[in-house]
Amino acid sequence: MNAIIGIDLGTSTTEAAIYRNGEKKLILNPDGVVITPSAVGIDESGNWVIGDRARSQYLLRPENTAIEVKRKTGTSERVSLGNARYSPVELQAKLLSYVRSYASEYLGENVERAVISVPAYFNEIQRRETVLAGEQAGFTVERILNEPTAAALSYGLEHMEEESHVLVYDLGGGTFDVTLLEMFEGVLEVKASGGDNRLGGKDFDERLMDDLIRRFQDRYGRNLRKDRRAMAQLKEEAEKCKMSLSEAEAYHILVPAICVINGKPVELDETITREQFEKMTGDLMERTHEPIDRVLSDAGISDEELDLVILVGGSTRMPMVARDLQDYLGKAASVAVHPEYAVAEGAAIQAAMISGEIDPSDGLIMTDVNPYTLGVRTDDDGRGDHMSVVIPRNVTIPTTRTERYHTSGDYQTEILIEVYQGESMIATHNHLLGQFHIRDVPPKRAGEEKLDISFSYDLNGMLKVSAKLLSTGAEKGIEIDMTREHMAEPDLSKWKEAEGAKAWRTAIRTAERILTKEDEVSDDLKEDIRTALDELKTALITGDAISEEEAGEWLRELLEEARNKR
Template identity: 75%
Template sequence: MSRTIGIDLGTSTTEAAVYRDGKKELIFNPDGLAITPSAVGIDESGNWVVGERARAQYLMLPESTAIEVKRKTGTDEAITLGRARYTPIELQAKLLSYVRAYASAYLGESVDRAVISVPAYFNDMQRRDTIRAGELAGFTVERILNEPTAAALSYGLDHMEEESHVLVYDLGGGTFDVTLLEMFDGVLEVKASGGDNQLGGKDFDELLMEHLLGRFQDRTGKNLRKDRRALARIKDEAEKCKIALSDSESFHILIPAICVLGGVPAELDETVTRAQFETLTKGLLQRTHEPIDTVLADAGITENEIDHVILVGGSTRMPMVARDILDYLGIEPVHAVHPEYSVAEGAAVQAGIISGEIDPAESLIMTDVNPYTLGVRTDDDGSGDCMNVVIPRNVTIPVTRTERYTTCRDYQTEVLVEVYQGESRIATHNHRLGKFYIRSIPARPVGAEELDISFSYDLNGILKVSAVLLSTGMEKGIEIDMAKGGEKAQDLSGWKEAEGAKTWRAVIRTAERLLSRPQALPEALRGSLREATDELKKALIHGNREDAEAEGDTLRELLRIAKGGGV
């Protein structure tokens, strides 16, 4: 049986660890280091370079090197390397296959299963893309684990006896996570988690860079913001400066020949003091306060009840972070775990639990929460766009909740159940996960027909939604796999073979013919027509005659409008 490893796929660095022979063990890369920069690039001869070499190459060839890809995870934004364009998933996969290769070499056995950690605040799209990157790299992704939970697992395994409330403060390269845990009798209960997935060490670098660029421009009048090569060098120096300022009071930056001014090479020569740096970046630390507040409120805990604040993530090495926490919460934070390795180690512990390397009877048990509010769209205030919460965020999972709803119009015969994820009170501002119709509701006055809608959310991030019409007992539902990303897009080509397809063939054909001509219809009508056609096909494939009947009628009506020139 092959080995399962834990991977901390970070914004700026990546670490891997394994649990074997009863202890956590870091995996070293060919350079003999446990920390691999999260950089991927293509060198001059067209070969892929990953890790330390790619990071070094970034200074020389920023055009064909990608860093901080994690920040784009979950989007479709293409990244240009040299002449070709890549998706964030492909680049993350390159990085992961590099990890897989060196882990196999280091452990001396094949490694094809992994637990990958992501920020707790990653949404389902970002999680799904991380899984796909893992699969592209040849891993079977056993579990997506929240980073602060991983850090807590690593801490918890060494402090099994403790009974306490622990706040994990994870300020990494690109994301900020805060999680409140309760430890009791070897059980690790996540009470609430939150964060800001666009706040991390890179933002500190960027502010410092901006400061340096501004100073350079003031002094010489030259704007370097368009010069990618100069930017890469300044970025590198800014990062070094930030790290150095954690230990010393000031740092001298000298970049010779950064550009040519009037035929003479000009240098960037600046001294930055720690006080200067801290004033510059004060605003960033203030952004951590709100997630902390939210998490404490959700967990129903005040700052006096917190026993430890654990710092995780490289950025927490900055002394100002600890000072800010002391100011804000009145608690002296501790470096109880290694800020850079603990997430990978925690992922390895989880891998050990899953693969049976760790005896479940003696190890930690962990309970987790769902990070986002889940609900349905309702017409509570007459706007038809209300987010009605079924499972609030930060509820311990697995969980099943049921809410009762009624019809909102007289003689309403169908209900559209739309499932949303997000924190806004306006449903359409949130992310729609899926929808389905309940049809053939007896036509009765408003409010007379009642529906029970149940949400059931399990540990693997799969949400099952079902609705029961109380008067007839009719039941319908969908399954949304959040780990894989929303409702599966269905293949609708099979409708022709479906039973009853004959009846509707003519109608569908007419509709499709209309849809194939861009000029034929106003845009609004087009949309409704396409939706109705798809719904009809779906109903046919499912063999649901009632739905098909209803959708067919809608479609016919739409066609009549389209042909009749909008009477």
Template identity: 40%
Template sequence: MSGGPGHKPILGIDLGTTYSLVAVLRDGRPTVLPNALGEVLTPSAVSFTGAGEVLVGAAAKAQAVLDPTSGAVAFKRDMGTDRQRILSGRGFTPQELSALVLGSLKRDAEAALGMPIEEAVVTVPAYFGDLQRQATRDAGAIAGLKVERIINEPTAAALAYGLHERGRELRVAVLDLGGGTFDVTVLEIIEGVIEIQSSAGDARLGGEDFDTALARHVARAFREKQGVNLEEHAAAWSRLREACEGVKRRLSASERTRLVLPELPLETGRRLTLDLELSRDEAEQAWSSVLERVRGPIRQALKDASLQSKDIDEVLLVGGSTRMPCVAAMSAELFGRLPLRKLPPDEAVALGAAVQGAMKGGDRAVEDLIVTDVAPFTLGVATMAQAGRQHVTGVFSPILERGTVIPTSRVERYATSSDFQREIRLEVYQGEHARCEDNVKLGEYRFQGLPPAPASEQAVDVRFTYDLNGILEVEVTVVATGRKEAFVIEQRPGRLTPAQIEDARQRMAALKLHPRDALPNTTALARADALFVELTGAPREELAAAIAGLRLALEAQEPGRIAEVRERLNALVRAFRDR
């Protein structure tokens, strides 16, 4: 492990929208660690049991399908905002929910490694902005982890890929399509040096959008036949979206599949059954608009790298959603070559994060690897421009252009707008538009006490420093006096102060966590209950008997029999779910 014998490894964590993973470097190779269920994928889901215990992972996801109000999923999309989810009567921020997932991964890693863990490298989408990255660091702090490095997801995948390809020279495009985000990174590998040339993406585009598009297609067909809009009925819509995720997986392997949802609950009290057959062609028509959104960042990344598709030597697919045949076909069409899956698509990002953790920890197995990255957004300030006798405010003035290799520090000089001005209001924005109002405001800072001087003689230098974690620091210097002030934004949407982080940590510590050793049984029952509502006839009766068998074994407290009956139930769930 990184740092040599006895040294605590730095975890590599892929904190995903739908699934999360944790990995470490072992004997020179990155390895994904299992959770309490013996699985490597932990659903990014949180819910509460009737007894007030917190569930994280597969059991929480299954419970949220049956009752959408009882659980929270896809909260990664809210990172960097002040949106809250209400669970068990109290509000949870995106950072707190993410911290519960990170805490679960931390405990799983500690159980697998047999030692306490304090540090981690956490991945984020390349197109995450400053607010989202800061929120991710806050989530790690709440979970009791020192986040040593924030690394872009496709960069992490490139590290895992480059670990095995360091003897080659080639230019690669990494397409990372996960459950909730999409990133494209163009990079070059030369003798162990991985140089990121461009990144583009969409922080709100992923496999969940394919699920939603297919669910809407099915709902439209259902509305035409039954006259009921399932989108207006929360519980029915939740079950339909979950079922469409399964349809998506089955259509990746088969040309046709059947979707049966008995007794869909409507808010009027009625229950309806949905039963129809879907073809891959029909599904891909429903996904056409989502696929078109995938094309945009690919074109943008190539343009930013000043390359054409023919200049790319290999195309690497990362993320579970790239298993969809239509995604691979679109990639082959754009690049003129078949894409590769040299790494497990679901695990590549976590594996690369483990490599980065080992690099940070000084592991000799990766000492010859070097990676550079680029800023995914343009960063700048609001200025005022003069057009004839009129002054135009809110003009975006870039200081650090997107595609700039990081870490970096850039400075621009600005003059005051009026004579004897005593203060300036510095507004920092992120984006690619000429008008500030069309970009994302990161915050503002009032710099007071300027020495009185005519506008023509008064100037300030604004320095942007952007580090490898994608975190922005701003410094303002009065040219005439040399006085400097650091730009710190304490209160902005989604950003927590140190006091708020400590308060959140204490509140999370006070929550009653579901016992880790009970998770296999809880999860087996939750998955079976969620599937039970979808089945009819003999399969439903068979599943009901298996559920009852596990509940009886648990009541009798027979450990050996519990494990045997649980495995029988899990096998039945897998068989019915995947058919």
């Protein structure tokens, strides 16, 4: 048999599963457990260590261990292990090859095919790098599947007959994903998907770490940030504390020797209550609201029409998550799936649909959405740099859409078609996927020659773009494999630019903090801050770089003013 396994390659943890004989089956690692820490390191003898052993060595030898590599996927960042530097792809490949080896062992056959899940909000570069990591690990990557879609599949397989609108809320270690699905007579349709690539359990840990560092600095005048080993211990303790606070009201942190001051080991001895923890992370919870709103509005669904909220991801074990959703959506969240296993199980179900293990005629049909807007560059802005949308974001795929265009120059004899992906109205701020020419266009006045451009996007991530000149019937097109093409030279520059926008996040957080404080700044100033904040957020969502710059600067000035008034 030629098994295809499903892999949830998470920021913090990795799981694998297979669907066989009508059942979901989780694959155990050599330690006999399902959950493998997503950690990779090099031990003292220079051998690779992966998973639990890497996670354990992180405490003692953080400089030789990499954790949370997934967050670096799609960036040009390198991770240092000892003296060597590795790309995120290389390290993810190590992790995946570990999965491949223990899955082969567990199943008693050589496993070579996999479906790997990624956050719905991963862009093309991040998806391609995930495929590349899988290939370097010796897998044929059959499909890249969106994590929330996978979670929904895991739920949907057993609840096929129900008719409902389901919101999948996945707060994992590094990413937040939210997806709205409609289930109807065995058809599972993804209506909209959104999220935040940079929000997860890790950020909650970091808030605790910040607090502990501050406390330590106040007490001993020593900044622990400069001490890599102390930081690794703090991280470990912070995560332990966070997890305990999901059950207990308070947690006592005691590290006998966090560092050495004047030749003496100094202990870290602090108590943190759940209330304090929730206060210091309240703004992180709030950051989940905007993606939820956007997904509901993209799907055209109101809060009342929601039938079910499914919680996925280890971070949803924090009690404030369910409470926040109850407050925000007026819905109790369901515990219908296993928060840590559902994504791998769903990937396994998808794998079984590919291998034929699940017969498509059995009833389960799945559709997905394209997470980013697709379009072509036109002259509609008068500057030749307009993003003309052909397939909008969050449209159900498979889909085919056709738009009619015309020539923009007098007597032009060729037309260049450039295909872009992204949310900016300015085409070149988006990611160029491919381009081609239609030649031998009869020379006419601008606007007289017309052409139809069609985009077809299928579930395998193939985008077919074709253009047909109406007057002569001449037709040309390209196929873009959204998961594999352009592997050699990903255009990282635009992505990096978008990263620049993240700098505004700090300003946004500061602004939100100021707005919640009662009397430190005047109402007028608060109102201005609120307006600037809204404008900046809108610009960040729409990808409008010019208003982003303006609103960002304005907000910064207002924050400066607020600071001076204090």
